[in-house]
Amino acid sequence: MEQHDVVIVGAGQAGLAMSWHLARRGVVHVLLERGQVGERWRTARWDSLAFQLENRTLELPGKVYDGDDPAGFAGHAEILRFITDYAALIGAPVRPQTAVLELRRTTTGYLLNTTQGPMEARRVVIATGPFHEPKVPSFAAALPTTIFQTDAVRYKSPASLPPGAVLVVGSGSSGTQIAEELLGVGRKVFLSVGRHRYTPRRYRGRDVIWWLDALGRLDMTIDEFPDRACPPPGVLTGAGGGRDLFPRLLATRGAVLLGRITGCADGVLDVAGDMNKILADADKSCLDFLAAADALATAQGLELATGTWAAPASGDLPVLTKLDLAAESIGTVIWATGYRSDYAWVKLPLFDGRGEPVQARGVSSCPGVYFLGLQFMHNFRSGLLSFVQRDAEYIAEHITATMSA
Secondary structure, three states: EEEEEEEEOOHHHHHHHHHHHHHHHOOOOEEOOOOOOHHHHHHHHOOOOOOOOOOHOOEEOOOOOOOOOOOOOEEHHHHHHHHHHHHHHOOOOOOOOOOEEEEEEOOEEEEEEOOOOEEEEEEEEEEEOOOOOOOOOOHHHOOOOOEEEEEEEEEOOOOOOOOEEEEOOOOOHHHHHHEEEEEEEHOOOEEEEEOOEEEOOOOOOOOOOHHHHOOHHHHHHHHHHHHHEEEEEEEEOHHHHOOOOOOOHHOOOOOEEOOOOOEEEOEEEOOOOOOHHHHHHHHHHHHHHHHHHHHHHHHHOOOOOOOOOOHHHOOOOOOOOOEOOOOOOOOEEOOOOEEEEEOOOOOOOEOOOOOEEEEEEEEOOOOOEOOOOOOOOEEHHHOOOOOHHHHHHHHHHHHHHHHHH
């Protein structure tokens, strides 16, 4: 049976960053990938998806963006190329088409049963990404069979959908980007909103990521939030060169906004009456951001562009409590309601009641088992390609320290 000091499960950006840091420290390791390098960028992205951060931020350890459009936003095919080129550059020891079926504890370490046979490891880094399976509510099964249902992973383009209006459920970045694309080709769109935050894409001449970094918000740790609960998702897009995007803005372009979908009977969806509260909370988050940015610029004497940002008018919108799919000629429902973790293959006591890993900056309670690349694993940077290397370096230091102890 194969034996390794360290096995990394997953060869996306997180696993590759981990590989670089381990190699620098002389730690022999192997990466196991269920498909090919950067598999999710190959198969789980819609056609028009663009990277949400400016190209200038595109970085993995030992490789930075060197193109001629630093203020632009790369398409997903360009991101895939960046990742695959990086894997070749660092000579990452990737085993493609090697899915891990089971991870168990042994007397000397851990056993990994894979599609290519078993292997043992003293340490395992689980770098399978933050998004495993689309989270679709159970009542989706009650929708009429005439309705085409898909999700943000399987959606590809407007042309891939049947005729008719479209209901997009979810107002994070995925849901709002898909809704915007559908509006752009003339589809009638209903958008079910959940808790979210938004900001201008650019403010006073600087990109929102620059502001979040300057304000220290990228470094806020999960421990700074009550019960370690993640804040509502921010809405951000890199499509079209990066632009403002949020539900209220889509309403001005013709989208019909409604509250959370709570059930379905006889082709009629039940809608919670919480839409205006959700929108008002999001408006406040934006105003708080603008005030903080202005205060920072004043306090530090930053020479930035002046002027105000014109947001769509706030205030209450008409509230729907029922949505008749047939009456509104809705032919498609797209579930953009987030993701659930799938760690069924990990046979270790590492998870909370929701099935989420219990960890502290990637270090689990099982000696030698680590997580990497999770959304808000340590701070806002943790789940982002451009910044995942920081947690990878921390874990690499932890691993080398335990090896020498």
